[in-house]
Amino acid sequence: MRDMTDYARGAAYLAGDYMPIAEAKIPVTHWGYRRSDVTYDVVGVRDGAFFRLDDHIARFRASMTRLRMTPPETDDEIRAILHRTVALSGLRDAYVAMDCLRASPPPGAPRHPAFAPSYLICTAVPWVWVASEEMIARGMHLMIPKVRRIPPESFDPRVKNFHWGDLTEGQFEALDAGADFAILTDAEDCVTEGAGFNVFMVAGGRVVTPARGALDGVTRASVLELCAEEGIPTEIRAIPADEFRQADEIFGCTTAGGIMPASRIDGRIMGNDRPGPLSERLRQRFWARRAEGWHATPVDYASA
Numbered sequence: 001m002r003d004m005t006d007y008a009r010g011a012a013y014l015a016g017d018y019m020p021i022a023e024a025k026i027p028v029t030h031w032g033y034r035r036s037d038v039t040y041d042v043v044g045v046r047d048g049a050f051f052r053l054d055d056h057i058a059r060f061r062a063s064m065t066r067l068r069m070t071p072p073e074t075d076d077e078i079r080a081i082l083h084r085t086v087a088l089s090g091l092r093d094a095y096v097a098m099d100c101l102r103a104s105p106p107p108g109a110p111r112h113p114a115f116a117p118s119y120l121i122c123t124a125v126p127w128v129w130v131a132s133e134e135m136i137a138r139g140m141h142l143m144i145p146k147v148r149r150i151p152p153e154s155f156d157p158r159v160k161n162f163h164w165g166d167l168t169e170g171q172f173e174a175l176d177a178g179a180d181f182a183i184l185t186d187a188e189d190c191v192t193e194g195a196g197f198n199v200f201m202v203a204g205g206r207v208v209t210p211a212r213g214a215l216d217g218v219t220r221a222s223v224l225e226l227c228a229e230e231g232i233p234t235e236i237r238a239i240p241a242d243e244f245r246q247a248d249e250i251f252g253c254t255t256a257g258g259i260m261p262a263s264r265i266d267g268r269i270m271g272n273d274r275p276g277p278l279s280e281r282l283r284q285r286f287w288a289r290r291a292e293g294w295h296a297t298p299v300d301y302a303s304a
């Protein structure tokens, strides 16, 4: 019997078993590791409730289908596993991941991914913020790096993935430029997304987000919903980098951060060097709606 304190740092489900997070390990020979042959999703838990749980499971299933991964668990089973993993951790605010990765083909089988079984890992660890409180208060400082986002024709960015070479390179370019985050462009010099978040710009009173080249973020969908509720016009279209640099306001959005306003882009100060009024209004509205139980599913803590 494990002592429940083993779970204080988080809990995991790995191919059928539950365990404290520190015990969740994969073989280094698995293609999930050696080839980044893995897809994942992340759902947030705040104040003991999941946000848009079914949307995350649906996107996860679509990603697995696209990569031809067939773990044994059904969507209903995945939902129950996520509840139990969070319940075991006891966390009220958690970063909850579901990963599906390919193992490696058994000895004697062809070295082809079709012969490698895929399996599920779910983890719940203490909540993390993509941008610090200070960055949210003063607005993120963004830059557009030289490195381009992997073309959608090479790997579909709507499949949440660990092919982070471009995003990681962008983070180092941002560090060298004294910025907080990089926003990558595509081969046509249009804006895509940042390392772990989608982007919006505000121009002429309209809230605009790129049409392609990025993950279909669940928070992005929530922003579009909020704008509809508030009567704010939105557009989903290509955003050339030059237009983005001249935006009235810019904000990022992600599960582990909500709406994250920016105040600088490539050294240019937007407005008064603080989060823009529309970004800040949406950010506050987002958390107010969350506090009201918007798209919330209470965690079944009794399932531990």
Ligand code: PLP
Binding pocket: 042, 193, 194, 195, 196, 197, 198, 214, 215, 216, 217, 218, 219, 220, 253, 254, 255, 256
């Ligand atoms: N884009 C990328 C590359 C991401 O990894 C993420 C989330 O981790 C997002 C966008 C935001 O997606 P979501 O709002 O569904 O968390």
